[in-house]
Amino acid sequence: MAQRGGQQQEIYCAVSNCHYYQSGHKCRAEKIMVCSDPIAHKMPDTMDATNSQQFPESPCNSCMETACKTFVAKEDPTRDGVNKL
Numbered sequence: 001m002a003q004r005g006g007q008q009q010e011i012y013c014a015v016s017n018c019h020y021y022q023s024g025h026k027c028r029a030e031k032i033m034v035c036s037d038p039i040a041h042k043m044p045d046t047m048d049a050t051n052s053q054q055f056p057e058s059p060c061n062s063c064m065e066t067a068c069k070t071f072v073a074k075e076d077p078t079r080d081g082v083n084k085l
Contacts, residue, residue, distance in 0.1 A: 019072040033069040036060050040067035 011027040013020070020029040031049035036058035047054065048069045060066055 013068070015068075015071060017074055019074050019076075020070065021074075027070075029070050031070070034066055035069060037065050037067050040069055043069065045069075 011029070011032060012025045013027040014025050015021060018027075020027050022028045029049075031052075033047075033049040033052055033055065035043070035055050039055060039058045043055065
């Protein structure tokens with residue numbers, strides 16, 4: 001679980017073919033990057049939480065307009081050159 005201000009955070013995800021997926025729909029990534037769909041489509045797959053400062057702010061009107069850029073397929077845990085867990 002992620003820590004924030006001394007508090008634990010729980011992040012849930014149902015994408016079972018992600019490298020970070022854990023049973024119980026839990027995300028075990030230490031950092032995640034969520035952005036708007038238009039920004040997600042413009043940024044390369046290698047851009048994720050480690051590059052968060054390079055993402056522009058991108059307001060959304062609903063959760064349907066957001067995307068997780070931290071996704072890594074289970075069979076490709078080093079896709080972006082960062083050793084994933």
